[in-house]
Amino acid sequence: MQVGNVNLFGVLIHRYEEKMIRYSRKFFSDQEDIKDVVQEIFLKAYENIKSFDTKRKFSSWFYRIAHNELVNALRKKRKILPLLDLDIFLPHYFHDDTLRRNIDKQDIKEIIDKCLDKLDLKYKEPLILYYFEELSYQEIADILQVPISTVGVRMKRAKEKIKSIYKISGYNL
Amino acid sequence: MTTDNQEKKSSLVDNVLERIKSGQIRMRPKFYFILKTILAIGGIMLIGGFTLFLISFIAFHLRASGIWYLPGFGPQGFGAYLKLLPWFLIFIGVILILVLEILAKRFALIYRRPIFYSLLAIILIALIGGFLIDKTPLHPGLFLQARRGELPLMAPVYREFGMPRFENVHRGIVEELTENGFILRKTDQELLTVILFPDTQFPFGKEIKEGDSIVVMGERDDGRVRAFAIRRIDDQFETFEHRLPRPPMK
Numbered sequence: 001m002q003v004g005n006v007n008l009f010g011v012l013i014h015r016y017e018e019k020m021i022r023y024s025r026k027f028f029s030d031q032e033d034i035k036d037v038v039q040e041i042f043l044k045a046y047e048n049i050k051s052f053d054t055k056r057k058f059s060s061w062f063y064r065i066a067h068n069e070l071v072n073a074l075r076k077k078r079k080i081l082p083l084l085d086l087d088i089f090l091p092h093y094f095h096d097d098t099l100r101r102n103i104d105k106q107d108i109k110e111i112i113d114k115c116l117d118k119l120d121l122k123y124k125e126p127l128i129l130y131y132f133e134e135l136s137y138q139e140i141a142d143i144l145q146v147p148i149s150t151v152g153v154r155m156k157r158a159k160e161k162i163k164s165i166y167k168i169s170g171y172n173l
Numbered sequence: 174m175t176t177d178n179q180e181k182k183s184s185l186v187d188n189v190l191e192r193i194k195s196g197q198i199r200m201r202p203k204f205y206f207i208l209k210t211i212l213a214i215g216g217i218m219l220i221g222g223f224t225l226f227l228i229s230f231i232a233f234h235l236r237a238s239g240i241w242y243l244p245g246f247g248p249q250g251f252g253a254y255l256k257l258l259p260w261f262l263i264f265i266g267v268i269l270i271l272v273l274e275i276l277a278k279r280f281a282l283i284y285r286r287p288i289f290y291s292l293l294a295i296i297l298i299a300l301i302g303g304f305l306i307d308k309t310p311l312h313p314g315l316f317l318q319a320r321r322g323e324l325p326l327m328a329p330v331y332r333e334f335g336m337p338r339f340e341n342v343h344r345g346i347v348e349e350l351t352e353n354g355f356i357l358r359k360t361d362q363e364l365l366t367v368i369l370f371p372d373t374q375f376p377f378g379k380e381i382k383e384g385d386s387i388v389v390m391g392e393r394d395d396g397r398v399r400a401f402a403i404r405r406i407d408d409q410f411e412t413f414e415h416r417l418p419r420p421p422m423k
Contacts (some may be wrong), residue, residue, distance in 0.1 A: 042189045051206040145284040
């Protein structure tokens, strides 16, 4: 594909369009906005395909482009995004509890979907990438270009926020 | 609904492929990304080098002016030290360090760690590097060249910061001992009469002889200084201080 085969790029679009539409839908409700953003994501991917390092995971590279385009689109829509975030500034303790996270996945995906609109982008995006796009913490960290511990902290805070939104006692978030 | 979705999807694919095939969107060559990386690394090296130069220059300025030694004169000296620090240069240094952090954030090695660590590493490298450069004869050498008029571009900078005129801090060489003090030849060759009083402090020893490099803290009144505190100093700049060209005798 990196040699410029457009038909092969068509295959890539088919492979990722469903995922990209689903991903963008979590940030925009207007169908036209979603269509525009997804188109831009694919065009940017084509434009920058030669920056992809074949030793790395393609999905992380692709979601990084998608993340950048979504942030640009949100800025254009004047949805305020923070310039500096203390989550990236300070070191955090991070415990990779994969087993518990797998149990969480089954339980909370549905409830997260209902309250995504009430969360800030910095909490919303890791949740979407983890629960809906099924990416690992390391992949999410590379896509957002933040330390892995920051992803862990944001996920934890996002869950706490959802808990406080729903005030569900005894729900294992 | 399913047909609707399929239509939307195919129009999206068609739109993207059409724009690519029509040449509206072109694949950027590999060279473009290599160049971007080279420019980023070059930028980091350039700004990093300038930051090291600036920090070493600040250290040189502090030593050459005598400000560096003021905290040794007690609370009054420390107050003067804070007041006389080159805050403008320090502000530029902070900006350069922030720019370095932003440029370095492009690389996984940096963004995978909290900003606190990368910023701390950049600050430490800049400070250690800057102070190591300050130990070399670079700035005193440039200062001498600037004084001889061999560095037209740098001369104003070294004139402004290398030989600052402060009302209560004076660095120079003891030209001649007098009955109640001594004559001080400053870096800019101005002669000052320093008068000692019983309450003059000598936090680092009283022994002063002709040719010593010293810092005097005290209010200046015309060509005379009422010494509040005095210390003899021994640093890199001292060697050059003795080599500074004297003005012709009148």
